[in-house]
Amino acid sequence: MTQTIGGGIQALREAMAGPVITPGDAEYDEARKVWNAEIDRHPGVIARCATAGDVVAAVDFAREHSLEISIRCGAHQCAGLAVCDDGLMIDLSLLNQVVVDPDARRARVGGGALLADVDAATQVHGLATPVGLIGHTGIGGIALGGGMGWLTRKFGLSCDNLESAQIVTAAGRVLRVAEDENPDLFWAVRGGGGNFGVVTEFEFRLHEVDPMVELGFFFWSLEDGPAALRLARDVIATMSLDVNVVVGSMNAPPAPFVPEAHHFTPGYVMLLTGFDGTPEHARLVARIRESLPPLFDMVTPMPYVELQKMLDEGNAWGFYCYEKATYVEDLSDDVIDVVAEQVLRKSSPMSLLLFYRLDSAYSRVAEDDTAFGGARSPRFAAFIVALAPDRDLLAADRVWVRTFWEALRPHAVGDGSGYVNELMEFDEDRVRSTYGARKYERLARIKGEYDPGNRFHLNANIKPA
Numbered sequence: 001m002t003q004t005i006g007g008g009i010q011a012l013r014e015a016m017a018g019p020v021i022t023p024g025d026a027e028y029d030e031a032r033k034v035w036n037a038e039i040d041r042h043p044g045v046i047a048r049c050a051t052a053g054d055v056v057a058a059v060d061f062a063r064e065h066s067l068e069i070s071i072r073c074g075a076h077q078c079a080g081l082a083v084c085d086d087g088l089m090i091d092l093s094l095l096n097q098v099v100v101d102p103d104a105r106r107a108r109v110g111g112g113a114l115l116a117d118v119d120a121a122t123q124v125h126g127l128a129t130p131v132g133l134i135g136h137t138g139i140g141g142i143a144l145g146g147g148m149g150w151l152t153r154k155f156g157l158s159c160d161n162l163e164s165a166q167i168v169t170a171a172g173r174v175l176r177v178a179e180d181e182n183p184d185l186f187w188a189v190r191g192g193g194g195n196f197g198v199v200t201e202f203e204f205r206l207h208e209v210d211p212m213v214e215l216g217f218f219f220w221s222l223e224d225g226p227a228a229l230r231l232a233r234d235v236i237a238t239m240s241l242d243v244n245v246v247v248g249s250m251n252a253p254p255a256p257f258v259p260e261a262h263h264f265t266p267g268y269v270m271l272l273t274g275f276d277g278t279p280e281h282a283r284l285v286a287r288i289r290e291s292l293p294p295l296f297d298m299v300t301p302m303p304y305v306e307l308q309k310m311l312d313e314g315n316a317w318g319f320y321c322y323e324k325a326t327y328v329e330d331l332s333d334d335v336i337d338v339v340a341e342q343v344l345r346k347s348s349p350m351s352l353l354l355f356y357r358l359d360s361a362y363s364r365v366a367e368d369d370t371a372f373g374g375a376r377s378p379r380f381a382a383f384i385v386a387l388a389p390d391r392d393l394l395a396a397d398r399v400w401v402r403t404f405w406e407a408l409r410p411h412a413v414g415d416g417s418g419y420v421n422e423l424m425e426f427d428e429d430r431v432r433s434t435y436g437a438r439k440y441e442r443l444a445r446i447k448g449e450y451d452p453g454n455r456f457h458l459n460a461n462i463k464p465a
């Protein structure tokens with residue numbers, strides 16, 4: 001394939017400020033890698049774009065040579081959507097600048113930045129915007145599909161905090177999208193993923209977030225798991241917006257704060273965060289310890305930027321992954337029964353289940369205000385993740401994830417369709433049910449306007465109407 005576009009590659013190199021990498025180049029194998037080691041694809045060309053103009057050149061080049069396009073930001077999308085075979089990979093990793101205007105409380109974020117870049121730049125000013133829990137995730141994929149994390153209850157999803165964006169369309173046009181400029185497209189990029197073009201810059205609203213937070217990490221045995229989930233349910237029912245909880249099941253990490261005897265022990269975990277110096281955190285720590293003494297715990301103040309990187313190592317690049325998500329309204333006894341049974345059946349010690357709480361600011365955004373593919377009633381997002389050091393263990397836990405997801409389905413909100421950023425299978429019915437028919441139709445009309453040829457189809461694909 002590269003032979004047929006060989007002459008063109010030179011032209012692309014000349015048109016771009018950033019490097020163009022092809023299979024013969026020393027950095028090719030590193031550049032085509034994505035976070036999930038299961039994915040091994042060989043693009044014909046990698047355009048590592050340094051400017052919006054580079055992105056235009058790459059999109060035009062792909063069109064002229066009829067090349068499939070994949071878009072790479074943090075490369076974390078688990079099905080490996082960031083990389084294609086034979087086609088052109090638009091690698092945005094050099095577009096990682098974050099420029100903060102503390103007075104206006106806005107951040108302009110390059111379309112290839114990582115969450116850690118965003119947190120580092122905004123926290124210098126005691127500000128933040130809601131993003132996910134792992135620092136090496138890309139802002140592009142997370143914000144275009146939703147974006148859930150510690151600050152979502154207080155300030156909404158990442159996409160809810162988008163003020164404007166700059167986007168390169170399939171026709172190679174550079175557009176600004178905001179409430180007052182291309183409003184349909186602005187609506188679509190807040191949840192509709194990478195369907196509508198390549199976002200070269202996001203502008204996010206920022207909020208005051210004290211640079212020091214309180215963390216509680218509590219770990220219980222498998223036997224105490226159901227009681228731990230019920231305790232989490234009670235804590236969550238009354239917690240204010242200054243605290244948050246992520247709860248689930250995993251093996252204890254081999255971290256310095258974990259007694260050696262418990263390294264890798266399977267069990268249940270509750271992470272309790274406290275923001276802006278709230279005394280509620282200490283009260284809840286005491287309540288948790290008293291109600292259900294954990295196997296071990298750690299309670300400590302830490303910088304917000306460290307909290308946002310705390311899980312990075314356990315989710316490092318180079319492991320094999322398969323995942324599915326769903327929403328449940330509550331941690332009901334029925335849900336807890338399913339969890340208690342299913343967590344015993346995983347094979348890989350790295351596989352895990354996490355529940356994120358979504359309510360308050362998340363629920364104050366009207367359903368139709370953004371294209372986000374999930375209803376806004378208070379709920380839990382359940383992430384069932386198979387993570388393994390090798391393919392054999394992954395194969396076993398791929399089955400585990402699917403069985404677990406099916407078992408939760410009768411208790412899930414709607415038909416069980418989960419979070420679009422966690423999809424691994426992309427048939428049209430599944431994508432449609434993730435968005436709901438009405439939103440999907442609106443997205444399809446906008447897709448028809450901006451990408452009628454479906455050039456950007458390596459995503460949770462919206463078919464152009």
Ligand SMILES: Cc1cc2nc3c(=O)[nH]c(=O)nc-3n(C[C@H](O)[C@H](O)[C@H](O)COP(=O)(O)OP(=O)(O)OC[C@H]3O[C@@H](n4cnc5c(N)ncnc54)[C@H](O)[C@@H]3O)c2cc1C
Nearest residue numbers: 073074075076077081111132133138140141142148194199
């Ligand atoms: C370890 C891990 C932790 C996670 N934690 C969370 C979490 O806490 N909260 C949460 O909400 N989600 C979380 N996720 C899911 C995450 O939202 C998705 O995997 C997301 O797609 C990752 O974005 P990325 O930029 O890293 O991925 P990439 O693979 O680079 O991109 C995924 C897709 O997004 C689109 N895209 C990316 N950037 C752009 C752009 N600039 N312009 C146009 N399209 C673009 C493209 O279609 C691309 O194929 C996590 C995933 C992993 C693997």
